[in-house]
Amino acid sequence: MEIRFAKREDTPKILRFIRALAEYEKLSGEVVATEALLEEWIFDKGKAETIFAVEDGKEVGFALFFHNFSTFLGRAGIYLEDLFVLPEYRGRGYGTALLKKLAALAVERGCGRLEWSCLDWNSPSIGFYKALGAVPMEEWTVFRVAGETLRTLAKQDS
Amino acid sequence: MEIRFAKREDTPKILRFIRALAEYEKLSGEVVATEALLEEWIFDKGKAETIFAVEDGKEVGFALFFHNFSTFLGRAGIYLEDLFVLPEYRGRGYGTALLKKLAALAVERGCGRLEWSCLDWNSPSIGFYKALGAVPMEEWTVFRVAGETLRTLAKQDS
Numbered sequence: 319m320e321i322r323f324a325k326r327e328d329t330p331k332i333l334r335f336i337r338a339l340a341e342y343e344k345l346s347g348e349v350v351a352t353e354a355l356l357e358e359w360i361f362d363k364g365k366a367e368t369i370f371a372v373e374d375g376k377e378v379g380f381a382l383f384f385h386n387f388s389t390f391l392g393r394a395g396i397y398l399e400d401l402f403v404l405p406e407y408r409g410r411g412y413g414t415a416l417l418k419k420l421a422a423l424a425v426e427r428g429c430g431r432l433e434w435s436c437l438d439w440n441s442p443s444i445g446f447y448k449a450l451g452a453v454p455m456e457e458w459t460v461f462r463v464a465g466e467t468l469r470t471l472a473k474q475d476s
Numbered sequence: 477m478e479i480r481f482a483k484r485e486d487t488p489k490i491l492r493f494i495r496a497l498a499e500y501e502k503l504s505g506e507v508v509a510t511e512a513l514l515e516e517w518i519f520d521k522g523k524a525e526t527i528f529a530v531e532d533g534k535e536v537g538f539a540l541f542f543h544n545f546s547t548f549l550g551r552a553g554i555y556l557e558d559l560f561v562l563p564e565y566r567g568r569g570y571g572t573a574l575l576k577k578l579a580a581l582a583v584e585r586g587c588g589r590l591e592w593s594c595l596d597w598n599s600p601s602i603g604f605y606k607a608l609g610a611v612p613m614e615e616w617t618v619f620r621v622a623g624e625t626l627r628t629l630a631k632q633d634s
Contacts, residue, residue, distance in 0.1 A: 351550025
């Protein structure tokens with residue numbers, strides 16, 4: 319098994335993984351990402367990075383991440399947005415290998431933390447993350463403004 | 477009132493706001509950020525941006541943010557890490573003005589979302605955010621690996 323960074327020409331593969339994850343979560347209807355958008359935001363604007371787990375020349379898992387920031391630590395962290403391993407390749411350590419690679423990248427880049435989000439009903443993943451030593455930030459909730467609400471709030475800016 | 481972006485020479489002011497927020501949250505002991513670290517990670521490496529609310533030439537509030545990424549939308553968002561208004565300037569709309577400025581920046585830059593986290597016991601803020609139209613992502617929990625646990629996980633990378 320090999321882990322490699324995705325390049326611009328891998329954009330179609332990244333989109334396939336995003337769609338596969340959405341399908342797994344039964345949220346396919348929410349995917350509006352296109353190859354053009356991903357190429358622009360990941361490779362032109364550099365707002366995220368992607369690594370693949372590769373077995374026999376085939377990408378069997380992916381992790382998409384970006385840098386977040388801790389004001390208390392005064393430095394960036396790594397935030398894992400998506401982690402997905404093709405169902406037929408589960409249970410062979412690809413997911414763990416991707417997480418370890420991100421931990422190694424965080425240390426290499428001088429980052430203070432590695433973070434990600436998990437759905438509260440996903441007990442198997444939560445157990446796995448806790449076994450790795452991850453701590454759930456249970457007292458925090460993310461608030462989101464999007465779509466028309468975002469545009470309305472923006473228009474009120476004086 | 478004016479809103480302006482922080483520049484490199486504002487680093488000491490940024491650190492003072494971070495410390496004021498930590499003191500307010502009774503978490504001062506967790507602040508290990510220094511001016512040198514903030515200057516490196518914000519201004520050399522560009523991992524976060526800061527805006528100030530300014531009244532009569534005095535910075536009375538700040539917001540520190542970075543770009544996160546939505547794979548479903550295929551584009552970046554804006555994530556507000558810290559928002560703080562000096563206690564003696566509360567209730568005059570500075571916090572709302574900073575939030576609206578971030579919403580405007582998100583729209584201007586083509587981002588899909590504006591997000592931030594709030595402590596679950598902070599009912600006044602939660603009410604305020606919901607009134608703005610923000611939706612709590614209640615089914616998600618952030619997991620964090622840091623310090624020795626991060627280094628151990630990184631070392632296991634093969």
